Amino acid sequence: MADIDDRWHRTGPDGKPERTDRYGIGARWLVRWRDPDGRQRKKSFRRKVDAEQYATTIEHGLLSGTYIAPDAGKIMVEEWATKWLDAQAHVKPTTLNRSAASSEPISCRRGGSFGFQTSRMRLCSRGWAN
Known part of the structure; x- marks a missing residue:
């Protein structure tokens, strides 16, 4: 379903977290998921708890059939x-x-x-x- 990535740290070859090139720049947490059409979507968050809550909301929408794409309401x-x-x-x-x-x-x-x-x-x- 939805997964959460830390954009500031990656696991190194020795299994310990290492800083990435993006360390300290922009939002740290990235939520990625695939919509019902199969397109990958993503949204960034500054706090992990916000990313987790959003991922839970997305997963619930996908499983219950009530998913609405984030850009679905954008119309001229x-x-x-x-x-x-x-x-x-x-x-x-x-x-x-x-x-x-x-x-x-x-x-x-x-x-x-x-x-x-x-x-x-x-x-x-x-x-x-x-």
């Missing part, structure tokens, strides 16, 4: 808004058109992130809108 707001508008079949067409016009998704380029704004004027004045 523009994509979400488009899906939401498409799913509004129960709304009258005039209402839907008004909603689509007032909350039109605008992709804003600022540090590679995207946002959703209802005020096009505010975005354009700041130079964020495309």
Whole structure:
């Protein structure tokens, strides 16, 4: 299932722990696991207890069938808004058109992130809108 690696120490040829090149740099503990699709995933932690708790959570999710990939919730707001508008079949067409016009998704380029704004004027004045 999930395993925990110490990125700062490895077992040497004599069986004693030795420092690695990463000693003292970054998070020390690495949790690795394979998701249901077979892809290897990993996440780093500063404390061993946090790594152990996360590994336990991952193993429970994999065994019980409730596993959710850590990046599963990442979706661009523009994509979400488009899906939401498409799913509004129960709304009258005039209402839907008004909603689509007032909350039109605008992709804003600022540090590679995207946002959703209802005020096009505010975005354009700041130079964020495309």
